[in-house]
Amino acid sequence: MTRFKSRFLTSALAAFMLAGCSTKVTRVTHDSTIDLTGKWNDTDSRLVAEEMVKDALSGAWYAKYAASKTTPTVVVGVVRNKSHEHISTETFINDIQRALINSGKVEFVANKAERGEIRDEKADQASNAAVETRQSAGEESGAQLMMIGELNTIVDQDGGKAVVFYQTNLELVEIQTHKKLWIGDKKIKKFVERSGTKF
Amino acid sequence: MPVQYPTSSPYSVRTRTIRTRSGLARRTPPRGRISLLALPLLGLALLLAGCADKSRLRFEKIAGSAQRDDYAMAASDVRKHKDLYGSASQLLYHMDLGVLLHYAGKYDSSIVELSKAVSVHDDLFAKSVSNEALSLVANDNVRPYRGKPHEIVLLHQFLAFNYLALGKYDDALVESRQAQLYLDELKRKAGKDVKAFADDGMFRYLTALIYQATGQRDDAAISMYHAVKAYRAGPIPLPPVVAQDALAVLKANDRQNDIQELKLNEAAASGSAVPAGGTVDPAGSEIIVIGEAGRSPALDQNVFWGTYARDGMLVIHYRDANGKEVTQVLPAPGLPQSELNKATRGRKTRSGTTFHIKFAMPALKDAPSKTRFFTVAGEAAPVPVKTASLTAVEPLLAGYLQENQSAMLIRTVIRVVTRTIAAQETKSAVSGDNPIINLLLNIGTDVLADQFEQADTRAWFLLPRTVQIARLPVKPGVHSLTVQAHDGNGNPLGIPVSFDNIAVKPGEKKFVFTASLK
Numbered sequence: 001m002t003r004f005k006s007r008f009l010t011s012a013l014a015a016f017m018l019a020g021c022s023t024k025v026t027r028v029t030h031d032s033t034i035d036l037t038g039k040w041n042d043t044d045s046r047l048v049a050e051e052m053v054k055d056a057l058s059g060a061w062y063a064k065y066a067a068s069k070t071t072p073t074v075v076v077g078v079v080r081n082k083s084h085e086h087i088s089t090e091t092f093i094n095d096i097q098r099a100l101i102n103s104g105k106v107e108f109v110a111n112k113a114e115r116g117e118i119r120d121e122k123a124d125q126a127s128n129a130a131v132e133t134r135q136s137a138g139e140e141s142g143a144q145l146m147m148i149g150e151l152n153t154i155v156d157q158d159g160g161k162a163v164v165f166y167q168t169n170l171e172l173v174e175i176q177t178h179k180k181l182w183i184g185d186k187k188i189k190k191f192v193e194r195s196g197t198k199f
Numbered sequence: 200m201p202v203q204y205p206t207s208s209p210y211s212v213r214t215r216t217i218r219t220r221s222g223l224a225r226r227t228p229p230r231g232r233i234s235l236l237a238l239p240l241l242g243l244a245l246l247l248a249g250c251a252d253k254s255r256l257r258f259e260k261i262a263g264s265a266q267r268d269d270y271a272m273a274a275s276d277v278r279k280h281k282d283l284y285g286s287a288s289q290l291l292y293h294m295d296l297g298v299l300l301h302y303a304g305k306y307d308s309s310i311v312e313l314s315k316a317v318s319v320h321d322d323l324f325a326k327s328v329s330n331e332a333l334s335l336v337a338n339d340n341v342r343p344y345r346g347k348p349h350e351i352v353l354l355h356q357f358l359a360f361n362y363l364a365l366g367k368y369d370d371a372l373v374e375s376r377q378a379q380l381y382l383d384e385l386k387r388k389a390g391k392d393v394k395a396f397a398d399d400g401m402f403r404y405l406t407a408l409i410y411q412a413t414g415q416r417d418d419a420a421i422s423m424y425h426a427v428k429a430y431r432a433g434p435i436p437l438p439p440v441v442a443q444d445a446l447a448v449l450k451a452n453d454r455q456n457d458i459q460e461l462k463l464n465e466a467a468a469s470g471s472a473v474p475a476g477g478t479v480d481p482a483g484s485e486i487i488v489i490g491e492a493g494r495s496p497a498l499d500q501n502v503f504w505g506t507y508a509r510d511g512m513l514v515i516h517y518r519d520a521n522g523k524e525v526t527q528v529l530p531a532p533g534l535p536q537s538e539l540n541k542a543t544r545g546r547k548t549r550s551g552t553t554f555h556i557k558f559a560m561p562a563l564k565d566a567p568s569k570t571r572f573f574t575v576a577g578e579a580a581p582v583p584v585k586t587a588s589l590t591a592v593e594p595l596l597a598g599y600l601q602e603n604q605s606a607m608l609i610r611t612v613i614r615v616v617t618r619t620i621a622a623q624e625t626k627s628a629v630s631g632d633n634p635i636i637n638l639l640l641n642i643g644t645d646v647l648a649d650q651f652e653q654a655d656t657r658a659w660f661l662l663p664r665t666v667q668i669a670r671l672p673v674k675p676g677v678h679s680l681t682v683q684a685h686d687g688n689g690n691p692l693g694i695p696v697s698f699d700n701i702a703v704k705p706g707e708k709k710f711v712f713t714a715s716l717k
Contacts, residue, residue, distance in 0.1 A: 037321075081369050084376035155380055158387065160324065198325045 038192030040087045040166065048168045049095035051186040056096075057103060061172060061181035066105075073107045074100070074172065075143035083153035083166065092168070093147075109143045145172045145181065160194040253340075254656040257283045258497055258566075261295065265661055265716050266494065266568065268693065270303035273661075288344045290319045291657055298357055298661050302491065302714040306361040313358045317377070320346060320354070339610065339655035348385055348396045349595040350659045352378050356402055359409065360489065363710035368413045375406040393432070395602060400430030401590035401666060404441050407448065411481050412708035419481065420452040427461045434594035440587040440668065448481050484703045486671045488586065488682060490573040491714040493664030495592035499564035500654035504557040509534050510550055554623065555645045558615045559654035560607060563597055568664060569686040570715040575669045577680035579701070586667035596658065618651060663716065675705040684715035692717055 028034065033043045056062075065072045076097065079089040100106040110118060125134045149170035156163045165187065172182040260280050264273035277296045284292040297312035323345050334342045346354065355378035362371035382398055389395035403426035410419035423445040430437040446463045449455075458464065505515040505526075511533025516526050534550055541548035576583040625644050631637060671680070683695040696713050703709045 081373065084373060084380060086370060086373050157380060157384060159384075195325050198327050 035190075038162070038164065038190055038194075040083075040085050042091070044166065044188055045091040046095065047188060048186045049092040049099065052092070052096050052168075052170055052184045053099040053103075055184040056100065056170075056172070056182060057105060059182045059184075062105065071105065071107050072145055073109055073141055073143045074145045074147055075109050075175075076111045077146045077148040077173075079148065079170070080150040083151050084155055085153070087151060089149075089151060096147075096170075107141075109141050115140070143175060146175055147172055160196050162192045164190045164192060166190075253283050253285070253288075254498065254658070256280075257295075258660060262494070262497075262566065262660065265299065265302075268302075268715060268717055270299045270714070271305075274299040274303065286343075287341060288657060290316055290323065290346055291344050291659065293319060294346070294350070294354060294659050295661050297354075298659070301357055301361055301712070302716070304364075304712070306364045310358060310361045313354060313361070316354055317358070320351060334610075334614075337651050338614065338653045339607075340653055340657070342655070344655075344657045347596070347599045347658070348381075349399065349592070349599065350662070351381055352399050352402050353592075353659070353662060355381070356405065359405065360710070360712060363409065363412075364712050366709075368409055371409050372406075372413065375402070375409060378402055379406075396433070396595070396598060398425070398429040398432060399590075400426050400433055400435055400437070400441065403429050404444070404589065407444075408487065408708065411448070414482075414706070416452055416481070420448050420454055420457075423448045424454070424457050424461065427463065434598050435590055438587055438589055440670075441589070444670075451481050480672060482706060484673055484675050484705055484707055486579050486673055486678060486680065486701060486703060486709050486711060488573070488575050488669040488671065488680070488711050488713065490586050490667035490669075490682065490684075491663035491712070491716070492570040492572060492586075492588075492667050492684065493568040494566040494716050495660060495662040495664050496596055496658075497564045497566055497660035498561045498596075498654075498656040498658045500559040500656055501562045502557065502559045502652075502654075504555075507531060507554045507556050509552050509554070554619050556615055556619060557652045558611045559652050560604075560611065561600060561654040561656050563593070563600065565593075566660060566664075568716060569692055570664070570684045570717055571687040572665075572667055572685055573669070573713065573715070574683050574685060575671065575680055576683070576695075577697075579671050579673050579678040579680040580669075584669045584671060586669045588665045589668050591665045592662050593664065615652070622647075661716075663714065673703055675703055675707070677702050680711070682711075682713045684717070 031046060035041065035043070062072070076093055079093055081087050081089055097108050101108055109115075119137075122135055122137050126137065147170060149168065151166065151168045153167075154165040166189075168186045168188075170184045171180050173180050257280065260283065261273055261276045264270075264276055274296055277292070277299060281292060293312045293316035297309045297316060300306075300309035300312060323343050327343075330342060355374045359371040359374040359378075362368070362374065378399075382402075385395070386397035389397045403422050407419045407422035407426055410416075410422055426441055427437060427445050430441065442463060445461070446458065449458050449461075449463065501517060503515055503517045505513065507513050508531075511531055513529045513531035514526065515529060516524055519525050538548055538550060541550070572588070573586045574583045575586065622644050626641050678701045679697065679699040680701070681695040681697050684692040686692055692715060698711050698713075701709055701711065
C-alpha cells in the first residue's frame, strides 16, 4: 500500500471514530453518584432527604404523638435558600414528605400555595358542580406542625480550588405554641478543583 | 558553477548552491518554496477573514433598535445576527440578549439568557493554551471573550434585578453572593494593587437593599458599610442618596463606630440635595424604582501604522481625535555598530532594511444618547421624585482600559513582532526573479499581515449609561406610578411609562424597573 493510501485510510478511520463520539448516552441508576461541576446535585438532595427522614422518625418529639396514638399532621412552610447557588429545595422536601407519609407515622397537608389552588377549585365547584359531587368548604384539616428550614453555604476559594460547605437545617414547629419540637441538619463538604489551562 | 538539480516533487528537500561576488558559496532555500511560517499565516488568513471588526457590525445592526427603546426588536436582531458573535463571543451573545429582554420586561426569559452567560463564563475558567498561542500570531479576537470584571458584576446584578422584579428575593441574594465570590477572587488576584477593580459600590448598596427586603438587618448594615467604602475606593463618587441611606441603616443598627469611621455625618450633610423621596425607613414599606438610563460607551480601535527602519527610526502614522492623519518620526532601537560597519567593507548588511508595522489598541467610543434621569410621579409619589444615579459605566470601562493598558501593549508588541518576522520570512521565501511579481507578493504579504491586526473591541455596549434609583415610602396596599425619562436639560423624552396595581405588603420593598436607552 502506498504511503498516500495508508495516510488516507488512517485519516478516514479517525474521522469515522470521531464522528461516533459526538453524543454518548449511558443509563445509570437513580442513586448513582456522578459529580460533574462540583455544584449542588441530585446526590446532595438525596443525602439530605435520607438523613432528615431517619433523624425525624427517630426523634423524641414523635413519642408524644405515639403515646396518644395520634398521627401528627404537618404542613411544609418556607425553606429558605441562603446559599450561593440556585438550589431547588423542593427536590429534597418532596423526598422527605414521601418518605414520612409512606412510613405511616406522619400526615402532610397541602402547603399555602397548594391550598390556594384547591380553594379556587372548591369555589368553582360551588358554582358549577352537581350538588352531590361538590366538595364542601370549611372542612380542611388543620396542621399541627409546620416544617421550615434553610440551606446555607460557606465557600472558601482560591483560584481554581474551592472548599464548599453546605448545611441544611430543617425544623418542626408546633403551630399552636410556636415550640420547636425537632431540628435536623445535614452537612455536606466538597473540595472542588478546576484546571486553569487546557489544550 | 552553480549545481543544477532535477525538478521533481516539490515535497523533496532541495538546496541550491550559489556563488557570491566574494566567491563564497552559500546554500539558499529553493525558490518558490513556501516557508513553514508562511503556511500558518496563509491558513489564518482563511480562518480569520471573517473577523473584520464584528464589534462594529454588531454595534451598527443592534444598537439602532435598542436606542429607539424597541427592545423586543433589538433582541430579535441579536438572534438574527448570531453569526456576528461567533463561538468566541458566546458570553457576549447571551449577555446582550439577556439585558435586552430585561429592558423589555421579559424577566423570566432574561434570567434564562443571563444564566447561560454565567454558565459560559464559568466554563471559560480554563484557558486554552493553543488558543492563547494563536492569539499571539493573529489577534485577541480569537480568544474567547471572558467579559470585563465590571461586566461580570453587572451580569449578576441584572440577574438580581430580574429576580427582584419577580419578587424572588432569595434568588436575588444568590446572585449577590455569586458576585461577591467573584469580587473576592478579583481582590485576591489584585493583591496590594489598590487601583485594581475589586469592589463595586452599586452592587454593595443594592445588596443592602435586598437584605433589607428580606429582613436581614445585620447583613444590610454590613453591606451598606461596604457600599460606602467601595464608592470611596472606586471611580464613581459616593452618591448622596447612598450616604443618606447608609447613615440611616447604620444608626438603626447602632453602629456608631462605622458611622464615625466612614465620616458619614459630614458626607451626608455635604452632599447635593437629597431626592425628594427622602430617606426611607429601613423596615418600612416602599416602592423602589430602578431606571436604566442612556447608553454606555462602546470600544473602537486606535490604529497605528508605519515603518521601522532598522538603522534606528520609526515613522508612525495615526488619526487624532478629529480624524486627521498625524505622522511622527521617532527614534527607535537600531542596529549595532558592527552591522553598520559591514556596508563600508562591501559586505551584505541589514542596514537600510525596513519593516512595515501596524498595531491597534482599543479605545473608548461614546455612544450618543439623551436620557440622563427619570422622574417618578403618580399616586405613589404625589410630589414628583427625581431619580439619583448609582453608577456610570463609562468610568468603569475607562478604568478597565487604563488598568490593562500595559498588558494589552505587551501582547500587541509580541504579536506585531511575531507577525512581522513571519511576514519577512514569507517575503524571502516567495521572492523570485520577476520584480513585478516580487513587488505584488511583498505588498500582498504586508496587506495580509495588516488584516490580522484588529484590537479586541468587544464590550457589553448594551449596558445603560447610568443606573438610577428612586425610593418611595408608601403605605401597604395597591399603588400606581408613572416614570418619565429626561435629557440632561430636564426636557422629557418619549411618553411616560405607567405602572399600575403595584401591591405592597407591610414591610415589603417592591422593585419596579424601567429603561430608556434613547
